[in-house]
Amino acid sequence: MQKNTSLLFGITLVILAFLALGGNLLARMGSGGASAFHSWPLAVIGGGLLFCIPPFIFRQNKGLGGLFIPGLPVLTTGLLLFAASMTGHWSLWGIFWPLEVIGVAVGFVMAAIFLRVVWLTIPASIVGLTGLALQFCAVTGLWAAWAVLWTVVPFSVGLPLLLIGIFHKMDGVKLAGMIVIAFAGLAFAAMAAILGSSSPVITIGGPVLILTVGVIMIVSALFGKKIASA
Numbered sequence: 001m002q003k004n005t006s007l008l009f010g011i012t013l014v015i016l017a018f019l020a021l022g023g024n025l026l027a028r029m030g031s032g033g034a035s036a037f038h039s040w041p042l043a044v045i046g047g048g049l050l051f052c053i054p055p056f057i058f059r060q061n062k063g064l065g066g067l068f069i070p071g072l073p074v075l076t077t078g079l080l081l082f083a084a085s086m087t088g089h090w091s092l093w094g095i096f097w098p099l100e101v102i103g104v105a106v107g108f109v110m111a112a113i114f115l116r117v118v119w120l121t122i123p124a125s126i127v128g129l130t131g132l133a134l135q136f137c138a139v140t141g142l143w144a145a146w147a148v149l150w151t152v153v154p155f156s157v158g159l160p161l162l163l164i165g166i167f168h169k170m171d172g173v174k175l176a177g178m179i180v181i182a183f184a185g186l187a188f189a190a191m192a193a194i195l196g197s198s199s200p201v202i203t204i205g206g207p208v209l210i211l212t213v214g215v216i217m218i219v220s221a222l223f224g225k226k227i228a229s230a
Helices: 002-030 042-052 062-087 092-096 098-115 118-140 143-149 152-167 171-195 205-229
Strands: none
Touching: 002 042, 042 062, 062 092, 062 098, 092 118, 098 118, 118 143, 118 152, 143 171, 152 171
16 A cells, blocks of 8 residues: 555656746747746646546555546646746636546546446546537637537537447347437438538538438448347
């Protein structure tokens, strides 16, 4: 226990030291105005690491996998703060704040892996796909696309249900996933037809989403038949 605790803090300090060194060197090569004060986000990064490293060190305690859910968002916050502080470009927050949401999703994925709870992939999918949609809007400025992008929410519910149903041979869960995905695809197509926009989100993203839904349905049907005949 004492050895693993020492290893935890040692790894954390080494990572923080490399980040501080790299950040200071980049700042000096850039503006030349770097100071120790600019490294204060390392405290936040350290807090995130203290959440995320224990599941790897204390592998016998699988319950620690839940630490990824708060740990990865804290780590993401620290990294964004560190980048903004070292470069002086605090406008980064206006573009990359959805990474916080995506960090929560990755935390759920890691928790699902370490805790071996497949149902955690559902909140991971919902939060993750929503975060990706938010990141797309933040980068492009196409916030009006949410008139169509809201359909990513039902899709993000149906997709993990469908995959869980397929791989765990749960026909009811698979059927529920197919219904929700079909609803998402139809809703996307309907909103695209109603709005009639020339936005690439609709003209390109719409057909791609419908194609994806169709392929998932076909693969699900074929895979289901193979399982039934096995």
